[in-house]
Amino acid sequence: MATSKIRVDDISFGYDDRVVQHDISFAVREKSIFAIMGGSGCGKSTLMRTMIGLLPPYTGSVYVGDENYWGATDARRAEIGRRFGVVFQTGALWSSMTAEENVALPLRMFTRLDNRSIQELARLKLSLVGLDKAASTMPGELSGGMRRRVGIARALSLDPDVLFLDEPSAGLDPVASRRLDDLILELRNGFGVTVIMVSHELPSLLGICDDGIFLDAETKTAVAHGSPTRLRDTSDHPAVRAFMHRERPEEGRDADGDRR
Amino acid sequence: MRRCRFTMNDTPIIPATDRRDAPRGQEWQARVDQNGVVIVLTGDWIAVSGIRTDEAAISRIVESAGTRPISFDATGLGRWDSALLIFVSSLRRAACARQVPFNEQGLPEAATRLLALTTEAAPTTAPGVTGPTLVARIGQVTIGVWYETLEVFSLVGDTVLSAGASVRGRVRMRGVDLLTCMRDAGVSALPIVTVVNALTGAIVAFVGAVQLKRFGAGIFVADLVAVAMAREMTALMTAIVMSGRTGGAYAAEIATMVGNEEIDALRTIGIPVHDYLILPRIIALTCMMPLLYIYGFAVGVFGGFAVAVAMLNMSAATFIDETQASLGGGQIVFGLLKSIAFGAMIAIVGCRAGLSAGRTAADVGKAATTAVVIGIVGIIALDAVFAVCANALSF
Numbered sequence: 001m002a003t004s005k006i007r008v009d010d011i012s013f014g015y016d017d018r019v020v021q022h023d024i025s026f027a028v029r030e031k032s033i034f035a036i037m038g039g040s041g042c043g044k045s046t047l048m049r050t051m052i053g054l055l056p057p058y059t060g061s062v063y064v065g066d067e068n069y070w071g072a073t074d075a076r077r078a079e080i081g082r083r084f085g086v087v088f089q090t091g092a093l094w095s096s097m098t099a100e101e102n103v104a105l106p107l108r109m110f111t112r113l114d115n116r117s118i119q120e121l122a123r124l125k126l127s128l129v130g131l132d133k134a135a136s137t138m139p140g141e142l143s144g145g146m147r148r149r150v151g152i153a154r155a156l157s158l159d160p161d162v163l164f165l166d167e168p169s170a171g172l173d174p175v176a177s178r179r180l181d182d183l184i185l186e187l188r189n190g191f192g193v194t195v196i197m198v199s200h201e202l203p204s205l206l207g208i209c210d211d212g213i214f215l216d217a218e219t220k221t222a223v224a225h226g227s228p229t230r231l232r233d234t235s236d237h238p239a240v241r242a243f244m245h246r247e248r249p250e251e252g253r254d255a256d257g258d259r260r
Numbered sequence: 261m262r263r264c265r266f267t268m269n270d271t272p273i274i275p276a277t278d279r280r281d282a283p284r285g286q287e288w289q290a291r292v293d294q295n296g297v298v299i300v301l302t303g304d305w306i307a308v309s310g311i312r313t314d315e316a317a318i319s320r321i322v323e324s325a326g327t328r329p330i331s332f333d334a335t336g337l338g339r340w341d342s343a344l345l346i347f348v349s350s351l352r353r354a355a356c357a358r359q360v361p362f363n364e365q366g367l368p369e370a371a372t373r374l375l376a377l378t379t380e381a382a383p384t385t386a387p388g389v390t391g392p393t394l395v396a397r398i399g400q401v402t403i404g405v406w407y408e409t410l411e412v413f414s415l416v417g418d419t420v421l422s423a424g425a426s427v428r429g430r431v432r433m434r435g436v437d438l439l440t441c442m443r444d445a446g447v448s449a450l451p452i453v454t455v456v457n458a459l460t461g462a463i464v465a466f467v468g469a470v471q472l473k474r475f476g477a478g479i480f481v482a483d484l485v486a487v488a489m490a491r492e493m494t495a496l497m498t499a500i501v502m503s504g505r506t507g508g509a510y511a512a513e514i515a516t517m518v519g520n521e522e523i524d525a526l527r528t529i530g531i532p533v534h535d536y537l538i539l540p541r542i543i544a545l546t547c548m549m550p551l552l553y554i555y556g557f558a559v560g561v562f563g564g565f566a567v568a569v570a571m572l573n574m575s576a577a578t579f580i581d582e583t584q585a586s587l588g589g590g591q592i593v594f595g596l597l598k599s600i601a602f603g604a605m606i607a608i609v610g611c612r613a614g615l616s617a618g619r620t621a622a623d624v625g626k627a628a629t630t631a632v633v634i635g636i637v638g639i640i641a642l643d644a645v646f647a648v649c650a651n652a653l654s655f
Contacts, residue, residue, distance in 0.1 A: 052528050078530040086528045092521035096437075106529050109432055158529075 005030040005162060005194045006051065011060030013043075013050045019058070020046050023221050026213045028162075033188055033195040035205050035212030035228055039243060042217035044198040045089070045166050051196070052164055053081050064162075082110060085155030085193075089166045091147035093139035099126060099150045100135040106157045125153040129183060145176040152183070156191075163187070165197040169204050177201065181208050202244070206232065214240050286312045286343060290321050296328035297321055298366070299351070302336035305344035312347055322354045330355055332366030345374055408616075415612050418534045419542055425535075426543075432535045441544035445506050449552060452501055457489075457556035460497050461563030464488050469571050478572045482582030485564030490591040494556040496643055499602035502549065503635035507610035510541050511631035514614025515624040523615070533615075542607040549603030550596050557595065594655065598646050602639050609635045 004027035012022035020043035028034045036044045049055040051062055053069070062069040064080050072080065093102050103122040107113060113121070126132045129149040139147060148168060155163055168184065169177035181204050188195050199205055205212070205228040214224040214231060216239045224231050224240045232244040241247060285303040292298075299321070305312075321330065330351070337344075348367065352375070355362040364372045392400065425431050468484040514537065517523050526533050561583065568574045610631040617627035 049524075054524055054527060081528060082530050084528065086525065088521040088525055090520065092525040094522050094525070095517070095520065096440075105531075109529070109531055154525075 003030055004028060005065070006196070007063040008051065009060050009063060011050060011057040011062065013046060013055060013057040015046075019220060021215055021220050021222075024060075024213070024215075026222070026225060028194060028196060029211060030194055031188065031192050032211050033184065033197065033209045035209035036196065036198045036215065037200065037205060037212055037228065037231075037243065038215035039200065039217055039239075042215045043220075044200075044215055047215065048164055048166055048196070048198050052084055052086050053077055082158060083161045084164060085152075085158070085160035085162070086164045087148065087151040087155045087166065087168060089170065090144070091139070091151035093142075093147055093150055093154070095139050098136045098138055099131065099142065099153075102139070102150060103154045103157050106154070110158060122153075122157065125156050126150070128156070128187070129153045145172050145180070148172070148180065149183070152187075156187070156193075159191065160193060162194045162196065165195065165199075167198055167200070169199065169201045174203070177204065178207075180204075184208060200243075202228075202246075214243070285309060285338070286347075288347075290324075291333075292324060295331075296361075296363075297325045297330045298333050299330065300333045300336065301344070302338070304338040305340040305347070307341050307343040307346075309343075311343055314347075315350075318351050318354050321351070322358050322360050325355070325360045327360070329361035329363045331363040334367055337368070340368070340371065344371060349375060411616070412608065412612055415534075415538070415608055419539065419608065422532075422535050422539050423543070426539065431539065432531060433540050434536075437536075438540040438544060441540045442548060444509070445502070445545045446548040446551065449502060449505060449548075450555070452505065453498055453552050453556050454559050456497050456501050457494055457560040458563035460493050461485055461489055461560030461565075462567045464493065464560075465564035465567035466571070469567065473572070479574065479578065479582060481564070481568050481572060481574070482579045483586035485561060485568070486583045486587045487591060489557055489560040489564070490587060490595050492595075492643070494560050495553055495595045495598040495602060496639065498549070498552050498556045498599065499606065499639045500636055502545070502552070502603070503606045503610075503639060504632050506545060507606040507631045507635040508628045510607065510610030511613040511617070511627040512624050514611060515617035515627035518615065518617050519619045519621075519624065538611045538615075541611055542604060545607040546600060546603040549599040553595055553599035554592075557592070590655065594646075594650065598643065601642055601646075605638050605642060606635050609638060 006028040008024055008026050010023060010025050012019055012024070014020040024047065036047055038044050046055065050057050056070060061071055064083075067076075067080065069077060069080055093099070094105070097105065100119070100122045103125050104118050107118045107121055111118070123132055123135060126135055129152050131146060131149055131153065134142060134146060134150070139150070142150065152163075152165075152168075163184075165184070169180050172180065184195060184197070185208050187193060197204075197209070199209075209228050211227050212225070212231070213222050214235075214237075215221070216223040216237075218239065223237050224235050226235075228244070231240055235241060235244070286305045286309070287301070287303040289300045289302075290297055291300055332348075348364070348371070352362050352364075364375060367375075391397075422431055426433065465481050465485050468481045469478060472478050472480055472484070514523075517537075523533055523537075526536060565576070565579050568579050569576060613627045613631035613634070617623045
């Protein structure tokens, strides 16, 4: 059994006075593809923001290896965070730079490599996601799927230990979405990176994730743990069943919670 | 569609009766018998011809029903749409309030179904949520202003610290970004700075000429233009133009980056947003403003010169002599200091407004507005501070 890479210990989090989710605990095994599942607005992306250091939890903490991430100093947290690669929902590419410059910027900031090596590394990362031809394109000229892939290339630029993906296939057509899934799988197998993805796309979840957690908007906590396939086949929880089998929610339940 | 069944039912339109403002064709009569109140609906109930609620009549029906049920007879009903639903649901609301049994059986089946949907929606329409009281709101605003002030001070502090670090070459800033910002705040601003300052110089000369001529002191127009432009007008006008142009642009640009999660992306990688985004903008504007001031001053004096020569028939040599005599180096240094302070303030206010913006398109507009409004008010307030200081120093 592989050791756990990231452990979330009894955290609750939210915005201002509004708790989005509480009492969340789980561990992510090394080299697994871990899914954060749940309906729209249940707090999946917010949980990810807490895990990558953008939003402090109200209580509890996140452990990276054995280290308390939120208990660490800002400088140390930034250092740990540099071992994370994050792909935001729409790519979040820096709009004033070309695709290649986007991928190269973290290398320029945090390594002492010369320009030539940086360029080669950036090209390599772009070719991994199949976009070496778009190196000098500005983000505004790329399609949604391409932007997402440049985002992945940028997240991989410092060869991270953990790759976070926020709804990687949202808004993509089934073919592009499938290709992205294959890419994530290959990156995991190739680089041995631990992947944590927020998603509500059933085909991706069932296709590539080997572990996960299900957040419920109604009870504001995690209602099921396990791989998406196992949850689909065995879970009795009505919210999980409704999600996995695309059933109508029960009377009185609403599939959508509050959006942040 | 189910509704066509009812349009087939060809009932003649009964002319409007009791009330002149009642919509045409929407007729109802209440028939009271031992089984309760039966509402007989006739005519076309079409919303575009008006909505009929008849609050007083409805409460009378509900009262007369007592504990007996209210039901409907829609056999004479013509075409119908939302107008009918509004009438029936307001009747139902009144009936529910007095616990009168309500029977929808006689209504068209499609209408019953739509009414069932509105029942589900009903509770959310009256949430009964009250906003915070006036005192609470004043308190919230005050606390907000206090925190915002603290934020601005911390931004100024960060800027000073990272400006110190940048002198030692330890700042994570791309040179190309700084150059781009300098071009945007410098060369690109020249046309509008030219127009505004030339016109300001001309206006000062014009106003001065009219007044001074009356005392035969027309020659002092040159002094007026030189001193006014050097001490006040150039710095002020250039700063106001730059606040609208560049301060607003900084705010909008950074607010858009916030919305696109670009700022989050910088933070997660560990690139200090302040060094990387804010500092180049503040340095660029603070460096460019004094240059724009010198340029604007020259253009302004030229504007005054043109008016003086054309209107007052002053010779060019006299104007230049007078200008030189009236203008000490101190006046220009004073204007330069002002323009540096204005530049730094506009950039800080613009960046701060952008960073604190929300994530929607409307927030981008709000950030730009805040930057420009606070920028212009700040410029004038700062100018007043300069004026008081100059007065105290008898300058």
